[in-house]
Amino acid sequence: xxxxxxxxxxxxxxxxxxxxxxxxxxxxxxxxxxxxxxxxxxxxxxxxxxxxxxxxxxxxxxxxxxxxxxxxxxxxxxxxxxxxxxxxxxxxxxxxxxxxxxxxxxxxxxxxxxxxxxxxxxxxxxxxxxxxxxxxxxxxxxxxxxxxxxxxxxxxxxxxxxxxxxxxxxxxxxxxxxxxxxxxxxxxxxxxxxxxxxxxxxxxxxxxxxxxxxxxxxxxxxxxxxxxxxxxxxxxxxxxxxxxxxxxxxxxxxxxxxxxxxxxxxxxxxxxxxxxxxxxxxxxxxxxxxxxxxxxxxx
Amino acid sequence: xxxxxxxxxxxxxxxxxxxxxxxxxxxxxxxxxxxxxxxxxxxxxxxxxxxxxxxxxxxxxxxxxxxxxxxxxxxxxxxxxxxxxxxxxxxxxxxxxxxxxxxxxxxxxxxxxxxxxxxxxxxxxxxxxxxxxxxxxxxxxxxxxxxxxxxxxxxxxxxxxxxxxxxxxxxxxxxxxxxxxxxxxxxxxxxxxxxxxxxxxxxxxxxxxxxxxxxxxxxxxxxxxxxxxxxxxxxxxxxxxxxxxxxxxxxxxxxxxxxxxxxxxxxxxxxxxxxxxxxxxxxxxxxxxxxxxxxxxxx
Numbered sequence: 001x002x003x004x005x006x007x008x009x010x011x012x013x014x015x016x017x018x019x020x021x022x023x024x025x026x027x028x029x030x031x032x033x034x035x036x037x038x039x040x041x042x043x044x045x046x047x048x049x050x051x052x053x054x055x056x057x058x059x060x061x062x063x064x065x066x067x068x069x070x071x072x073x074x075x076x077x078x079x080x081x082x083x084x085x086x087x088x089x090x091x092x093x094x095x096x097x098x099x100x101x102x103x104x105x106x107x108x109x110x111x112x113x114x115x116x117x118x119x120x121x122x123x124x125x126x127x128x129x130x131x132x133x134x135x136x137x138x139x140x141x142x143x144x145x146x147x148x149x150x151x152x153x154x155x156x157x158x159x160x161x162x163x164x165x166x167x168x169x170x171x172x173x174x175x176x177x178x179x180x181x182x183x184x185x186x187x188x189x190x191x192x193x194x195x196x197x198x199x200x201x202x203x204x205x206x207x208x209x210x211x212x213x214x215x216x217x218x219x220x221x222x223x224x225x226x227x228x229x230x231x232x233x234x235x236x237x238x239x240x241x242x243x244x245x246x247x248x249x250x251x252x253x254x255x256x257x258x259x260x261x262x263x264x265x266x267x268x269x270x271x272x273x274x275x276x277x278x279x280x281x282x283x284x285x286x287x288x289x290x291x292x293x294x295x296x297x298x299x
Numbered sequence: 300x301x302x303x304x305x306x307x308x309x310x311x312x313x314x315x316x317x318x319x320x321x322x323x324x325x326x327x328x329x330x331x332x333x334x335x336x337x338x339x340x341x342x343x344x345x346x347x348x349x350x351x352x353x354x355x356x357x358x359x360x361x362x363x364x365x366x367x368x369x370x371x372x373x374x375x376x377x378x379x380x381x382x383x384x385x386x387x388x389x390x391x392x393x394x395x396x397x398x399x400x401x402x403x404x405x406x407x408x409x410x411x412x413x414x415x416x417x418x419x420x421x422x423x424x425x426x427x428x429x430x431x432x433x434x435x436x437x438x439x440x441x442x443x444x445x446x447x448x449x450x451x452x453x454x455x456x457x458x459x460x461x462x463x464x465x466x467x468x469x470x471x472x473x474x475x476x477x478x479x480x481x482x483x484x485x486x487x488x489x490x491x492x493x494x495x496x497x498x499x500x501x502x503x504x505x506x507x508x509x510x511x512x513x514x515x516x517x518x519x520x521x522x523x524x525x526x527x528x529x530x531x532x533x534x535x536x537x538x539x540x541x542x543x544x545x546x547x548x549x550x551x552x553x554x555x556x557x558x559x560x561x562x563x564x565x566x567x568x569x570x571x572x573x574x575x576x577x578x579x580x581x582x583x584x585x586x587x588x589x590x591x592x593x594x595x596x597x598x
Contacts, residue, residue, distance in 0.1 A: 028454040075455055112451060120451040152411060152419040155327040156374055156573070160455055212511060274455070 018084040020127040021104060023048075023064075025079040028118040029270065030159050034072040035079070044070075044079075047119055052083060055110035057091035067137045067278040068227070073270030075160060078141075078277040082133040130287025131280075135294050139202055139223050139279040144236045144272050146218040148244075157214065162272030167218055167243035169206045175242045175249050176204040179235070179256060187258045188235050188265060189228035196296065200225045204235070206243070226293075230267055237266035317383040319426040320403060322347075322363075324378040327417040328569065329458050333371040334378070343369070343378075346418055351382060354409035356390035366436045366577040367526070372569030374459060377440075377576040381432040429586025430579075434593050438501055438522050438578040443535045443571050445517040447543075456513070461571030466517055466542035468505045474541045474548050475503040478534070478555060486557045487534050487564060488527035495595065499524045503534070505542070525592075529566050536565035 025048070033041035037049065045064055053061050067080040087103055101109070104124040111121045130136065147153040147161045179201055186197040203223035209215055220239065222232045238255065241247040255262055281289050324347070332340035336348065344363055352360050366379040386402055400408070403423040410420045429435065446452040446460045478500055485496040502522035508514055519538065521531045537554065540546040554561055580588050 026454050028457070077453060077455065108450075115451070117451070117457050118454045120454050122450050150411075151407075151421050152414070152416070154376060155325050155417045155419050156376065156459055158327070158416050212513075214512065 017086060017088070019087050019103060020082055020084050020131060021107065022125050022127040022131060022133065023081045023083065024122040025066075025081055026077050026120045026122060027075065027079070028159070029070060029073050029075040031118060032072065034074070035066055035068070035070045035076075044076075044119060047116065048081070048121075051111060051114050052085075052107065055114050056085065056089075056107060058085070058089055065133050067133045068140050068142075068275045070273075070275055071230070071233075071270050075271075075274040077274055079275055080133045080137070080278045080280075082127055082131065128283040128286060130283075130290060132286070132290040133278075135290035136280055136286045137226070137278050137293075138281055138289060139225055140227060140275065141203070141221065141223040141277040141279070142227075142232045143274050143276050144220040144222065144232060144268065145214075145274070146220065146236075146240065146272060147216070148218060149216055153217075154213070157217070159271055160274065161217060162269045164240045165244040165246070167206070167240065168245065169208060169218065169243065171245075171249065172206045172220070172239045172243040175239060175252050176206070178253060179204055183256070184259075185228060185231055186260050187255050187262055188231050188238070189261060190230045191261065192229060195228065197228045199228065199231070206239070232273060233268045233270070234261075234265045236268045236272075240268065241266065316385060316387070318386050318402060319381055319383050319430060320406065321424050321426040321430060321432065322380045322382065323421045324365075324380055325376050325419045325421055326374065326378070327458065328369060328372050328374040330417060331371065333373070334365055334367070334369045334375075343375075343418060346415065347380070347420075350410060350413050351384075351406065354413050355384065355388075355406060357384070357388055364432050366432045367439050367441075367574045369572075369574055370529070370532075370569050373572045373574065374570075375574040378574055379432045379436070379577045379579075381426055381430065427582040427585060429582075429589060431585070431589040432577075434589035435579050435585045436525070436577050436592075437580055437588060438524055439526060439574065440502070440520065440522040440576040440578070441526075441531045442573050442575050443519040443521065443531060443567065444513075444573070445519065445535075445539065445571060446515070447517060448515055452516075453512070456516070458570055459573065460516060461568045463539045464543040464545070466505070466539065467544065468507060468517065468542065470544075470548065471505045471519070471538045471542040474538060474551050475505070477552060478503055482555070483558075484527060484530055485559050486554055486561055487530050487537070488560060489529045490560065491528060494527065496527045498527065498530070505538070531572060532567045532569070533560075533564045535567045535571075539567065540565065 027044050031042065032044050035044045037043050037046040049061055049064055062083045062085060064081045064083050070076055090103065104126055108121060108124040115121065145161045147163045148165060148167045153161050153163065182200045184198050189197045201224045203221055206218055206220045209217045209219060220236055222235060238252055242249055242252050326343050330341065331343050334343045336342050336345040348360055348363055361382045361384060363380045363382050369375055389402065403425055407420060407423040414420065444460045446462045447464060447466045452460050452462065481499045483497050488496045490496065500523045502520055505517055505519045508516045508518060519535055521534060537551055541548055541551050
């Protein structure tokens with residue numbers, strides 16, 4: 001074990017005496033006020049930090065970092081987070097089975113017994129060196145699920161869909177193709193001071209499911225290196241307007257060229273959106289990627 | 300239009316001045332105390348009867364008959380019901396569009412605007428002659444969804460799954476094969492006075508989904524001409540005990556040969572069960588089938 005060197009506070013690097021864990025997390029966003037901790041509100045980060053602190057009997061609240069800060073009502077199947085824990089501060093129980101258990105297994109087992117049903121930790125693992133859930137990620141994949149039939153959607157799926165007028169998927173996919181690549185997504189973002197809105201959109205397409213439980217559902221997949229605030233729901237709103245014939249494709253082309261967000265871009269409801277997956281590079285490139293991303297996005 | 304002949308009250312046949320409608324219905328059972336109307340409780344039948352009466356401005360509450368009386372918490376994707384409505388009693392609105400609309404379209408349109416999100420009428424149609432949602436049905440297909448992994452299930456699906464120990468599907472399917480066919484299902488039924496428990500089990504098998512949103516989920520399909528009370532959940536409970544190794548296959552064989560229900564058959568939780576589909580014969584055999592079923596099951 002490394003000696004407990006002092007590291008400057010707020011250093012992005014992991015303190016030497018701490019163990020960084022990677023958690024893969026899913027949640028039904030319906031009853032969360034989003035990912036980010038907020039006083040007095042039930043959030044995924046808040047619940048998870050509270051429970052990790054409690055089940056490991058940590059002396060202070062652990063801080064989680066996530067790959068995608070989802071808004072209130074947005075779901076996650078593939079959220080990734082990291083947390084730094086001092087293994088010496090973890091109180092192990094008297095039971096001999098716990099004594100032999102490594103920290104990830106211990107945490108996974110205890111969280112499984114503690115967490116509410118709408119928040120699931122699918123796995124806990126030692127993070128590889130250089131791993132940062134947010135800055136090491138190379139892409140995030142979201143799916144927005146739309147229901148455009150004239151009857152109501154399957155009530156068993158209603159929390160994960162948003163309804164809209166009948167869609168022409170050819171129109172949506174033609175319009176989508178023009179948005180792929182590196183560009184300033186300011187017209188689709190709620191601007192935050194000092195944050196860039198330049199992103200690389202890697203994938204944007206709509207597919208109608210034709211079999212299984214989701215038969216009839218339109219899935220709009222949006223994959224990018226990173227997202228700015230409300231970007232997926234704004235892109236979806238604009239594409240729904242084109243696909244339903246409410247707007248011409250030329251409207252979207254003109255819109256995408258504007259320097260700032262336009263009020264006429266509808267933001268779709270949160271309940272249709274799910275963070276499905278986060279991509280990371282191979283372990284040897286994690287630290288390099290994190291340095292790059294930090295430099296680009298924190299400037 | 301036929302003359303309004305008097306028909307005896309409670310006659311199973313449709314009164315001549317009434318129009319029989321077939322409704323295809325889905326619901327998320329989580330917040331219903333089952334299908335059947337019960338005073339003071341929120342039930343699918345209660346909500347639907349109330350809303351049909353209200354949106355058609357009927358002078359008295361319509362009575363619905365369903366194909367499968369689901370228990371509290373059980374879901375339906377393919378429930379079928381019929382209702383007899385006096386078309387002369389339906390108050391049409393002043394809007395000229397309504398005047399030209401046939402009764403099924405009118406009812407479907409008005410229900411779509413009125414019903415809560417967990418109860419959906421997928422279609423309304425004129426019932427063919429001789430159609431009875433309950434007695435014309437030739438089979439009902441239920442699916443029980445099981446989650447047997449060591450981590451918690453996808454929180455987006457949790458309301459439609461039940462968790463259980465790891466399952467050996469080969470064991471389940473071998474045991475299932477022995478139950479197919481015509482037999483007395485009394486060992487798996489909560490007996491009701493005067494009701495037969497002899498049923499024909501047409502299909503019973505377990506499949507593990509390997510792709511898509513339900514990946515990892517075990518789907519136990521149970522299809523029979525009809526079901527007695529708690530039959531699907533008891534069959535599932537017995538098969539889970541065999542599939543998890545808690546019981547030997549011989550236990551199930553002995554159990555199935557008993558004359559009455561055994562206390563050792565576990566009844567699985569309602570939330571894992573969904574009524575998926577109801578089968579009917581071709582239109583020319585609807586009345587004949589209804590007579591047959593009525594004779595068998597009401598004796």
